[in-house]
Amino acid sequence: MFTATLHFTQHRECILRELTADIDAPIPIEIEEIQNGFVTFVLHAGPHADSFQSDLEHADHVNHVKRLDDENLLITKPSCGAYTAIYQNHGTLRRSNTVSGRQREYNVLVFQREDLKNIIDDLEGFGTVTLGKLEEFRATTDSPLTERQREVVTEALARGYYDWPRKITNEDLAIELEISRATLHEHLRKAERTLLSSALADSHKRTGRGQFERIELEQE
Structure with missing residues (x-):
């Protein structure tokens, strides 16, 4: 599992870019x-909250704007592409990201370096990407997965399901595990969510020293 900081210049028009x-x-x-191409996020607008709220409420493509307090807005809108590319x-x-005109800084958590390469490839279709850093996350706690989730994820990794290109299809993996594809996807989604949530929670508890090992991004 890896964490990466991506510096992204957005070439598409976007309401956040204008604001x-x-x-x-x-x-x-x-x-x-992130769901069905829509993103819900908290914008820490600070002293700009009033003007941001007014502009967002008058934007046709913004689905929902809610004032949380004096400085923060909860917004739902279609993704301009970056969030979809990542997910x-x-x-x-990770929860902390920033926007400044065309410039974005995304802090991303991925299982494999190949996933990060695919994210960068997709982002470069509508912007410019610079990798700020790539670090390996080493969890020190016991696995938060259920025994069955651990079995399914272990088999998926061993069979090359998470490789790029994949060495086994989801249909064949489900057959190997003697379960339906729907059950396979449910186990994998829940396991991925649990592992990522656990990693994020653990990283927030740490000071940032000693929890990561710096590595170099492999060259194609």
Whole structure:
């Protein structure tokens, strides 16, 4: 499992790009949910909350805006592409990310370096990407998975399901495990969510020293 910082220049038009173009400091964003191409996030607007809220409420493509307090807005809108690129390649965003005009900083958690390469490839389709750092996360706690989830994930890894390209299809993996594809996907999704949530929770408890081992991104 790896953490990566991606510096991304957005080439597409985006409401956040318009809102933050003339703001000196990057605006923090905490991602809450990605679903069906829509993203829900908290925008830490600070002193700009009033103007941001007004502009967002008048934007046709913004689905929902809620004022949480004096400085924070909860927003649901279609993804401009970056969030979809990350999640469809088995990545997840850590809660702390920033936006400043065209510039984005994404802190991403992925299972494999191949997933990160695919994320970068997709992002480069509509922007410019620079890898700030890549670090290996080494969990020190016991596995939070159920015994069955651990069995399924272990078999998936051993059979090359998470390799790129995949060495086994989901149908064949389900046959090997003597379960349906729907059950396979349910076990994998729950296991991935549990592992990622556990890793994120553990990283928040640490000071940042000693928890990661710096590695180099492998060359193609």
